[in-house]
């Protein structure tokens with residue numbers, strides 16, 4: 001039975017990854033931070049089969065020891081700062097946790113492989129944010145890396161160090177993930193912020209969603225599909241970089257319209273959306289949309305849910321939570 005080690009197992013992607021790996025018969029070990037009690041309880045309720053270990057991305061020596069002790073065949077390094085907005089407030093912490101910590105994980109994996117003579121295959125999740133103001137779209141694996149946010153810069157470092165360790169003989173795949181959503185998305189991200197508010201507005205008939213840049217175009221897919229791409233890339237015979245995206249792009253305003261309509265608001269949806277400068281960012285990519293042809297060709301991967309389905313599933317979930325009094 002293969003053994004996987006997952007950092008960030010309590011996050012959206014970590015939870016779906018634990019589901020998939022356990023379902024396939026993989027032994028799953030996850031690293032959790034002290035104080036993450038609610039997230040750990042939720043994770044154990046959904047996937048009681050995971051084995052959890054205390055650890056912290058910021059503690060390089062502890063992380064190295066933990067990886068050596070667990071001795072995994074596969075490592076998925078999903079932990080780190082995932083909010084681009086937050087990275088503007090905490091650029092140094094973001095550089096440490098979403099950038100430099102990747103080097104710690106990969107170095108520990110490489111040492112484990114050297115010491116045991118067993119292959120250790122790694123997944124470093126890269127981000128569309130590494131492309132920043134790209135000159136062209138859709139973006140693919142050959143698009144120049146030119147980040148415009150502290151988060152994008154940190155992920156760019158992690159992307160490059162993944163390539164360095166691949167060159168050193170470690171199987172390190174990167175999935176260059178475009179936005180991927182689900183009902184498990186925290187409210188800090190625009191999709192869930194919108195769907196939770198839309199459900200409320202649909203139920204009560206009033207209310208306003210205060211948003212930042214309505215014109216930003218993003219490529220929104222279904223999170224479990226993206227986790228599946230991670231597993232495929234780790235198990236593929238050769239390690240490489242893969243863009244993981246739907247190829248469709250929509251504005252934030254279009255997301256809000258679709259969500260509010262789904263919640264039953266109809267043509268008056270525009271009355272329920274306002275721009276609040278508090279949510280504008282100092283700089284950001286105007287359009288991110290990915291060409292996942294390489295993942296389709298080499299990994300046999302394809303997205304299973306289009307934009308309308310992603311929006312629909314999230315709004316329906318939030319309406320259900322409201323009905324059950326759990327929103």
Ligand code: GDD
Nearest residue numbers: 082084127128129178179188189190191211212213216279
């Ligand atoms: N969060 C947020 N809140 N974003 C807003 C808001 C708001 O009120 N109003 C507009 N936006 C815009 C942002 O400016 C951005 O253009 C877009 O909505 C999406 O923002 P987020 O949902 O916060 O995600 P993100 O695109 O910054 O980052 C996500 O996708 C990346 C891959 O492209 C995260 O999942 C990253 O971890 C991931 O790497």
